[in-house]
Every structure is written in C-alpha cells, then in structure tokens.
Amino acid sequence: MNHLLKPSHCDFFSHLYIEESVKEEALTWKIMQKFSNSKIIFIKHYKDVFNRPNQDFGVQSKSKNLILARREAPFLYEGSYYSDGFEYEHFFYTPSILGCLYDCEYCYLSGMYNSANSVFFVNTGDFFDAVLTYLNKPTLIAISYDTDTLAIESLTSHTKEWIEFAQKHPNLHLEVRTKSANFKSIKNLTCNDNIVLAWTLSPQKIIDLYEHKTPSLEKRLSSIKEAIDAGWRVRVCIDPVIYNEDFNELYPPLIDKLFTTIDAEKLFQLTLGSFRMSSTHLKKIKKLRRSDIAFYPYEVKDNIVSYGKTIEQNILHVMTECATKYIDKERIRTWQLQ
Amino acid sequence: MLYIIVALSAEARGLIDHFKLVRTYTLPYTMFESEQIKLIVTGIGFDNAMMATSALLGHCSPSKTDMLLNLGICAAPKNFEIGEAFLAHKICYKDGFYFPDILFEHSLKESDILSVDEPASEILNLPVDMESYGVYKAASRFFSTHQMLFFKVVSDHFEPERVTKELAIELIFKNLNNLNAVLNSAEYVIKKDPLFTQEEKERINSISNYLTKAQSDAFYDACCYYKLHHKKPLHLSVPEKEKLSKKERSDYLESLIKTLTL
Ligand code: SF4
Numbered sequence: 272m273n274h275l276l277k278p279s280h281c282d283f284f285s286h287l288y289i290e291e292s293v294k295e296e297a298l299t300w301k302i303m304q305k306f307s308n309s310k311i312i313f314i315k316h317y318k319d320v321f322n323r324p325n326q327d328f329g330v331q332s333k334s335k336n337l338i339l340a341r342r343e344a345p346f347l348y349e350g351s352y353y354s355d356g357f358e359y360e361h362f363f364y365t366p367s368i369l370g371c372l373y374d375c376e377y378c379y380l381s382g383m384y385n386s387a388n389s390v391f392f393v394n395t396g397d398f399f400d401a402v403l404t405y406l407n408k409p410t411l412i413a414i415s416y417d418t419d420t421l422a423i424e425s426l427t428s429h430t431k432e433w434i435e436f437a438q439k440h441p442n443l444h445l446e447v448r449t450k451s452a453n454f455k456s457i458k459n460l461t462c463n464d465n466i467v468l469a470w471t472l473s474p475q476k477i478i479d480l481y482e483h484k485t486p487s488l489e490k491r492l493s494s495i496k497e498a499i500d501a502g503w504r505v506r507v508c509i510d511p512v513i514y515n516e517d518f519n520e521l522y523p524p525l526i527d528k529l530f531t532t533i534d535a536e537k538l539f540q541l542t543l544g545s546f547r548m549s550s551t552h553l554k555k556i557k558k559l560r561r562s563d564i565a566f567y568p569y570e571v572k573d574n575i576v577s578y579g580k581t582i583e584q585n586i587l588h589v590m591t592e593c594a595t596k597y598i599d600k601e602r603i604r605t606w607q608l609q
Numbered sequence: 610m611l612y613i614i615v616a617l618s619a620e621a622r623g624l625i626d627h628f629k630l631v632r633t634y635t636l637p638y639t640m641f642e643s644e645q646i647k648l649i650v651t652g653i654g655f656d657n658a659m660m661a662t663s664a665l666l667g668h669c670s671p672s673k674t675d676m677l678l679n680l681g682i683c684a685a686p687k688n689f690e691i692g693e694a695f696l697a698h699k700i701c702y703k704d705g706f707y708f709p710d711i712l713f714e715h716s717l718k719e720s721d722i723l724s725v726d727e728p729a730s731e732i733l734n735l736p737v738d739m740e741s742y743g744v745y746k747a748a749s750r751f752f753s754t755h756q757m758l759f760f761k762v763v764s765d766h767f768e769p770e771r772v773t774k775e776l777a778i779e780l781i782f783k784n785l786n787n788l789n790a791v792l793n794s795a796e797y798v799i800k801k802d803p804l805f806t807q808e809e810k811e812r813i814n815s816i817s818n819y820l821t822k823a824q825s826d827a828f829y830d831a832c833c834y835y836k837l838h839h840k841k842p843l844h845l846s847v848p849e850k851e852k853l854s855k856k857e858r859s860d861y862l863e864s865l866i867k868t869l870t871l
Contacts, residue, residue: 278797279714286698286711310719312699312708320708327710327753330798334712515838516871557830561804563838566830568870 281334283372286310288320288338288388298393299339302426306337314338321369321386329560331387332374332483337426342367342392346401350413359444361405364416367392367429372422373450374483376562377511380417382552389418391427399436406442413446421449424456434460441465448508450482452490454498462502467539469506470495472529474521477513481564488525492532499537510544510606512586513564514578522586523593530597541594544606545586547577610675611792613648614662614748616740619777620681621650627785636664651740655702655724658743666751674801677748677757678792682764682777683722683738684729689763694784695736696791697722697759702742709745710755713794717787722761728769736761756799760788804836809843816845816865819853824862831869838870 287309293299294313303311314320317340350362370389371380381387392398402412412433414420420430430447434457437443448469473481475488486494499505507529512522546564553576556565570579577583587605594603615621618639624630630641630648638661639650647669651661658679671677689695695718700707702724711719721735724742741759748757762780764772805813813832817825835843845865853861 278794280798281712281714288708310698312721314699314708315706319706323708323754325749325753327755330712330753330755331710333798557833561833561837563834566834566837568827568831568834568866 283335284309284337285334286312286336288312288314288317288336290314290317290338290340292341293339293393296339296393298427302337302339302391305426316340317390321384321388321390323385326386327559328381328385328387332381332560335370335372335374336388338388338390340390340392341394342397344397344401346398347405347412350411350416359409359411361408361410362413363402363405363410364413365398365402366417367395367398367414368418368420368423368427371418373419373485375450375485376481376483376560377513377546377548377564379548379552381559382548382555383417389423391423391429395429395432402436402443403440406440409442409444411444411446413448415446415448419449419451421447421451421453421456424451424453431457431460434463434466437466438463446506450485450491452486452494454494454501458497458501462504464504467504467506468498469508469542471508471510472525473509473513474525476517476521481513481562488528492529496533499533504539505537506540506542507538508542508544509590510542511546512544512590513546514582514586518586519589522590526590526593526597530594535597538598538602540602540604541598542604542606543587543590543594545578545583547575547606550574550576610669610671611646612665612669612671612675612677612748613646614651614658614665614677614679614740614744615648616651616653616658616681617774617777618650619774620781621648622778623782623785624648624680636668638664640665651744654739655726655743658740659747662744662747663750666748671751671756673753673756674799675752675756676792676795676799677744677752678760679741679744679748679758680760680781680788681738681740681762682772682780683736683761684765684767684769685720685736685763686732686734687766689718689720689736689766691763691765692780692783693718694760694762694787695720697736697741697761700724700741700745700759705742707742707745707749708754709757709759710753711758712755713798715791715794717791722759729767730769732767736763737767758791758795760784760791804833805843809836812843812845812847815847819848820858820862824858828862828865831866835869 284306287306291313317338320338347363350364368391414433424430433445437445445466446469450471470491495505550571569576625641628643628646630643633640633642641648649661649665651658696711698711698719699721722741723735723737725737729737762784764780
C-alpha cells in the first residue's frame, strides 16, 4: 500500500454516477470504457446525487464528476432574458447536459446548481422528438446553454448528433456556444447555414484569472479560423466583458488580435456584452466561491446586477469603435441593459 | 477540528493512543479529546450513531474546514480481505442512500456500504455495518458532502460470531498508517486559508460599527473584492469621531467603496 501519495484533488471524472435506467445504453458503455479507471456508482435518479444539499461547488470544481442519466420531460426550455434569442419566435434551449467541464468564475451555473458535477442525459432521441413539434416555424435551439457541449464532445458526440439532426430539418437552427478549441471533433461534418458556431473569447489575462480549465486564447482562435475556413457560420462573442482597471489594455487589443487571425469578411457576427447576472445567482456565488467578480459593487436594477449604464456604455463604445475598423456595424450585436 | 465517530470502545482504542487523546466528560457519552480531535463512542446501531453524532456536533458547531471521520469495522464479501480498509462512497439503508464525496486521491478501495439493524450473518455482495447511515444522517446537517469520511475495516465475511474485541483493536491498529494518509489527503482538499487576517477582521468590525447592516454588508463585499482582486493587505482607517450622522455615514461608505474597488 502506498502511504506516500502526495495529497491532491481527484482527477476529473474519477467517479461516474450511473442511473440504473441507463446502465445498458450503448453510450453509457462507451463512456464507461473511456473511464475504465473511474469508480462506478449506480444510482436510482440523478437528482439523488446532483441535487444533494450541502455540496461544495468550489471544491467539487477541482475534481468534477460525471452523472449519466435519462431525462424526463420537459426537454426544452424557453430562452432567457439574459441571452440573445436573435428575434426567433421559437427560441429554446435544451437541458441535455447540466453543468460544465470548465470553471468560469462568472458562470451563473454555480449560482444555479447545487453541484459542480455534470449530468449527461443519454436519451438524445427524446430531445429530438420534443423539437419536432415546433418545426412548423423557424426555431432556434441553443444546445450549449447550461454547458459547453463541444468541451465534452469526445465523450458524448452530442454536438455531432444535433448537427446531423439539423441537416434533416431546414426549420431547425442551432447555436453551439463554446470556449473549447475542439472544432476538430466536428470538422468532418457538412457545414450548414442554419447552424452558428459561437465562440466566446476573452483576453488571455482574463482567461488565466477567471476561466479555469478553458483553452487558451491562441487555441480558441485557431479553432475559430479552422471553422471559418471550412465554411461554417461563426459568431464571436466577447461577452461577458469583465471590467477592471486594465480594460483598455486588454479588450481593444483582443479585437485587433481576432481580426488579424481571421478574415473579417467571413465572420458571421460579433457579439459584445458586459457582465450581468441575476442578483439571486450572484448572492449564491458570493457564498460559494472566492472571486473578485462576485464582490464588485454592481448596480442592481430589476433583479439584474451590471456595471451600470455609464461603464456599460463606455465598454460598448470602446469595443464597437475598435471592431468597426474591421467589420460593418450591422454584423455587431450588443447586449445592453434597457 | 477532526470529529471521530466510532461505535465501540475497541474501535477507539488504537486511535486514543495514536492521537494521544484524553478522556473528557462534556457529554453523557464516552469521549476523548485533544486540541484538534474530538472522539465519541456512540454504541451500536443506527439510533445510537445518529443520536451521539447529533449531540456531539450540536454541542461543538463544526466549521467549513473541519472534518468528520466515521471509523469502524464491518462485514464484507470475500472479494475484501479481512483487515482491508476502504472508503464508502455510497451508504444505503432500507430505501435511502447517501453519497459522501471523495474528492482527494487515495490508495484504498472504495465501495458502497449497506447499513443494517442487526449484525449480518447472511452473505451479501457488499460490505455491511450498522452505523454509517445514522452518522451521515446526523452529520450532513453540519458538514458538506466532502467533509465526511467513512473509513471502514473488514472484520469478517459475514460471521459476526468470529469478531472479538481483540480482533477489532488489532485491525484498526494495523490500519493507522492508511488512516493517516487518508486524513492528510482529505485535509488538503478541505482546508481553506482565511481571506482576512485577524487584524483585518478586527478593523472591518470596528468600521462596520459605524454603519447600518446594509451598509456594512456592502463594505464587507468591497473588502472581499479588494483582497481577492489586489491580493494585498487591507489598510483601513477608522473615523476619528465616535459617531457619524446619517449623511456622514453615507459619504464615508461611498469613499470606502471607491477606494477599495477602484
Ligand atoms: S464555459 Fe460557459 S457554461 Fe462553462 S463554466 Fe464557463 S461560462 Fe459556464
């Protein structure tokens, strides 16, 4: 017995919690094989683990575990006020994965869930059936709304399945939002103008400080370039902007770097927005983790915390001015408190 | 602080010597303590375990950086060796389940464990004890899921008549190195350095005395922001006046927040 192990956190997915109801599913087997060294714990219902009281999100974030489960209805939720629904009459998001592999300090998930673990619902077909009922009209589905699906694509093939499903349904529009550098996992699929791959970018210093476990700016940029060169519609989101004394040194140069890496003409859209969150989530985050983002003296209006109109307008003004050196204003979308 | 919960005096014996614990009489239970450890002997079974754990933790009010260890012998199937130690990651009892989080690397086996009401003589396919569930049930009111450890040592393959006091003492004694290693690793994951020094805390408190509750909350947040953002010591001066008017208070708070969050 080795008593001299240096104390350390467990690796990610050291424990796999598997609902009895999905233990025979092919996808479950595939994931179990990938993590053959993980401890397998069978459970009755994912909520028995995911919703346990008194979990420590901060500590769990350092060794996230995976829960495999079967989702029951509802399979779709209406998009939220805090995000951009791009004027679609039908705008939904799918809760097919709960939780995220990455650990961004400003993420609302830590204020929303009790657990830093991820739940992956393996019954993707049921989500597709739910979407079918809305496809009489153009429908936007955000498939990485409460998660980053591309980040765990090698495990789940989830994005690939959705993209293949969308190929068969012209009224289905998808938004795949990611911070990953994992375009390679879908690069062999046929590109489709109804699908937008949306990359969130931040200056490297912000990534180092707040976006733990995410790929570097360089890696994200090269993934974006690959996707654009392969003909995909790519939206770059510099959202949320985290405002501090270095804002002018960090964000305009990020925009310059973006447009020296990619062909501005081929970029579908650029989204700009500063940090905002429901004050209920922020309150929870303050209790859960030590992050300066959580303790900034925000303005609160209608249960939303934000930097306030003056700072927000300055952020958007500086960034829009910089971005319009490269692309026309029509392709720039901004999120601003009304 | 480490809170150790055992069912039997024999399970406590090795720990008392190892951790140099002394007998105390704070509660109507057999208890031993050191500066960093409190050990309680609960008696056998779910009810005893739950009541003693509640009494101890209710009396001591554990903090976010404390740990709970439930240590004990148990029966197990033959794929466990007699004397083998393991950590429980799922505790079952009748229709209920608990899932302690094991978030640190260790070299022991992990297993489900079933808590039962009578000593187990019928062969089952998982380890069996009589206290884990009761301990978890009481302790989960006080601890996060990763602060509770269930360290079990296999005493028999469902032959309770073979388990003697001497055997229990010996099996625990032989696992003290394993226990030390587990406690070290768990502590590494649980420990958190305080954000503020004692001096800073005192300064924050004296300034808060000038402010209303809502104002002192906003001030405390700004202090957290300063420490987390700048990672520097906090230097704050207390107003010279003994009391501030309403207007002075608001101006004072505004200037504090500005200085701390600029
Ligand atoms: S990548 Fe998105 S979903 Fe994942 S932690 Fe960061 S903000 Fe949250």
